[in-house]
Amino acid sequence: MKSFLKYLGIEPERYQLAWISGSEGQKFADVMAHVVAEVKKVGPNRKLREEHE
Amino acid sequence: MKVLPSDKIREALNILSGEAEVYVPQMRDDVSGYFIWADNPQVELALDILNTYMSPKNVVLPQTENMYSFSAVGQDANVVEVANPQGQRVIFGIKGCDLKALEALDLAFLTKGYEDEFYKARRQNLAIIARACYTPGPACFCESMGVDRLNPEADVVIHDLGNQSFAWEPKTPKGEELTSKLQGVLVEQDVKLPQAAELKRKIDITGLSEKLAGMFEHPVWDELSSRCMNCGTCTYVCPSCYCFDIQVNTRGEAGNRFRCWDSCMYREYTLMAGGHNPREYKKERFRNRFLHKLQFFNERYGVNLCIGCGRCVILCPNGVNILEVIDKLKEVQVDA
C-alpha cells in the first residue's frame, strides 16, 4: 500500500505504518512526534482532496 | 447562403462564449465528447469525425449535478440553497441522431405531471447549432429510427462543405439572433451542398414494440443476455439513456444532495433495503434495458428510445449489438 500510494504521487511521509502494542506508551508518543515532524516538513496536502467549488 | 469559413470557427466560438457556455465536440486523449469551449480552447475541435463517443446528453444532464446544499446541526436541518443552473448555453456541432435523443429526454423530463426543474433550466436557454450528417458510419441506423439527419430541428443547421468550412443556415428566431451576433465572421457565398451518402444499415422495427409485449417470458432472452457482463458502458455512452441516482455528500454539519447517472444494468439499481430485488439476475436487467429502448418508452411516450447512433454497438466490450438483438427478436416465433 505504501509503495502504491507513493507511485500515485502521495509523498511517502504522509503514510506511515508502525506496530505499537498497548503497553508501549512511550514508543507511541515518539512515533506520533516523528510523524508530525515529517508531515510538517512536507507541508499541507493538496492531493486526493475534494475542492469545494 | 451564409458560410462560416474554417479559419473563423475559433473566432466565432469565442464570440459566442462571451455570453454563453458553448459546448463543442472535442477530443480528450482518445475519448471524444462535448466539452465547454472556454475551458480549453486550445484543444482541437473534433468536427472531422462522425460523432463523439460520449453523447452530448451531459449538456442537459451532467454526469454529476448538485441539486441543493443543506446544513444539519443537532436536531434541526434545513435546505440552504437550491442549484439553479441559469445562464445561456449553446451546443455547436450536434448531429440529428443526438438531437432526436434530446427530444426523447424532453419527453421524459418535462411531461407526465412533473417537470424536472434542473433539466428545464439547462434545456430552456440552450441554443442548438446542429450539423447535418452527410457521411454516416457503418454502425449508424438512425433513419430507421425516424431521424432526419440532413435537416435536424435546430436553431441553426450547418453543412460541412468538405474543407472544414460550414454552410450556415439559421432556422429559428434564436438562430437569426446567433447569426446577427456572428455576422462579423460569416461570409456570403453561393454554395453547393455535398451529396449525402446512403446509410449502410437499415432495420425495420414496425410492429416490434407490440410483438415484444408478448415476449417477456421468452427463452430468447437467456441466449441474448449470455454474453453481456452488465457493465454500464452502453447506458452511459447512449444519448437517450437518462436514468439517474440521488445521493448525499455529507461533510460534518453541512453537505449537498446531488444526482448522478445510474444504470439499470447495476444490481443495486433496484435492490430494496429489505433485500428484495425485482431484477436480481443479469438476464432480467438486460431484458429490461432493451424492452425500455424498444417497447416501454414507446408505450409511454409514443417514441422509440433508441435513435440508431451505434455508440453502444461500437463500445460494448463483449460485442452486444442492438441490431443483432432486434433481428433475433423479430425472427423468433412467439407461441402464446
Added chain:
Amino acid sequence: MHDHGECNCKDHGQTNPLVPTMVKVLKIVEETPDVKTFYVAGENGIPFKVMPGQLAMVSQLPIGEGMFSVSWQADDHLQFAIKRVGLLTEALHDIEVGQTLGVRGPYGNGFPVEACKGKDMLFIGGGIGLAPLRSFIKYCFKYRQDYGKIKIIYGARSYDDLCFKQELFEEWPQVPDCEVFVTIDNPEEKWNGHVGFVPAYLEEINPSPQGTIAVTCGPPIMIKFVLQSLEKMGYSDEQVITTLEMRMKCGIGKCGRCNIGSEFICLDGPVFDLTQLKKLPPEW
C-alpha cells in the same frame, strides 16, 4: 395517467418537486421492536394534503431519502410507520421528538376511495404492509356511512411484530360492522388467536366476493399468494387492488428505476388493480 384525487400536490411549499420542505417530529410511537410511527408537521400544520395510499419521500438530510406510505393524514400532522431495514431507517429509529426532517410529496395515485364507495371492504395485510392499508381503513371509518361491511385480515411473523396493536385489538373491532382477524406465523404462549399464514387464513375465513373490494399489501411473496387465493375464491380482477413497493429515488417518474414495464410505481402506482397488474410484466 391516474388523477390525484382531490389532493393538490402542486401547491406544496417548494416549486421544485425534488427539494423537500422541513417538518418537525412531534411524537414517536413504538409499534414493534423494529417499527415506529412518526408524527410530523411543518410550522403551519401539514406540509401537503395526502389521499389514502399515497406516498411521500422522507429525508434525514445528512443520511438519505426514502419513500414511505403516509399511514394517516390527520388534520394537523402526517403519520409515517417506518420499519428499520436499511441505512436511513436505522438513522430514523435513533432520532427523538423535535428532530427536523425533510418531506416531499405526495406521490403516487393512492387508493380509489371514490370508486369503492358503497362496497364491502376486505383488507388483507402482512407485516409492515398494514401501514398503507391503515390510511384507507381509517378513511373508511372517517366516512363510515359511505362503505359497507369491513373485514380486516392481518398477519405478522410474531405477536411482537403486529403493528398498531392498540387500534387492532381495541379500536377497530368496536367500529360498527367491522370484523378484525389477526394471525401470527407460529404459535406463542401468550397468543391464543389464530396461527398460520395470511393467505391460508384468508381462505379459511372465505369472505364472499359479492359486492366486495379486496385491498392487499405486504411482502411480495404474500401478495402473490393472496392474489391466487382471491382468484380461487371467485374475486374478479377489478375487485382486487394492491399497492406495491419498489426502490424509488425521485418519486416523480423520472429516474427510471421503479418501473414495471412502462408504468412507474411512484407515478402511475403504487396502487394497481389486478386487471392493470396482469397487463404488466410479472417483475415486482
Added chain:
Amino acid sequence: MSDNTMKAREIAKKLLQDGTVDLVLGWEKGDEPYVSAPTVIRDASETDRLVVDEYCIHDLAALLTDYRDSHDKIAIFAKGCDSRGIVRMIQDRVITRDRLYIIGLNCSGMKDPNEYARAASGMSKITPAKKATKCQSCQYPNPIIYDEILGELQQPGADNRFAEIEKIENMTPDEKYEFFSRELSKCIRCYACRNACVACNCRTCIFDETKPQWVGRATDTVNNMLYHIVRAMHVAGRCVECGECERACPAGVPLMLLNRKLIKDVDQLFGPYQAGLSLEGDAIPPLSRYRVDDPDEFM
C-alpha cells in the same frame, strides 16, 4: 486459425452430445468481420456457430460468475491468459475444477475487436494494432491448465511489461499525481473494468454497498481515484494480468499501469509470485495467506 474452428466445433458437439457438459462457453462471429463475441451454446446442433479466430480476445472466465450457483457442467475455451483467469475463479471458490472442461488454445496474440470497431466507426482516427496492447508482452501464451489443447506451442514475447511502470516511478510526486489524476478523471464509472475482471468476483461488491457507502458515486477526480485505488488494492496479488479491464474501458484509462505496479510490488515483496499459475497448495495469492517471513519493515 480456421482449422482450430473446425476442431473446436467437433469437440463442442461431442461434449454436448455425450452430456459431458451442459453448455459451451466460446465465441461466435458478429455481423462485422472483426467482431467475435462471447456466446453460450447449450444445443449440440448449434455448435457450428462457434469460431476460434484472431479476434477471440475476451477472457471467458469472467462470465463464470453467472454460473456460480448453478450446477451446469461447462466447456470453456481458454487461451493462456484466460486459463489463468480460470485458476483465479477456482481459487476464489467461484467454481470447482470438476465442473469445467477446459479446451486450451495456444495463443499467438489476438486483435482487439473493440479497437477495430472504433477504427471502422468513423468516431476515431486510431489505426488498430496487428496485436492487441494486452498481448504485446504476453508471458504466458500457452494455457496453464486444460483438458484438451488446440494449436502449437507459442513462445512468450519479450518481457518489457514494467518499462512504463519504471518510467512513472522515476517521476516526481507532483508529476505522478498530475498524471494519474488527469488519467483517472476521464473515468465515467461504468464499472466495465470491474465486470470484465476475473479477480472481481465478489457477490456484493464494495462499491454496491450503501451501509456504509465507502466510495461516493460522484464522478469527480477524487471519487474516481478512490474507486481505482480501492479496486487495484482488492485485486493486488490476484490480478492475472489479462488486460481485459484496460481493453473494456470506453474512456481509455490506462488501468494496467495501476495493476502492473501492484504485480511488480507483490512479486518483489512477497517472493517470486505470478497470480493464477497453478492450483497447487502453495500457489495461494500471497496477500491471501500469512507467512512468518512476510516483509514487515514497519515492525
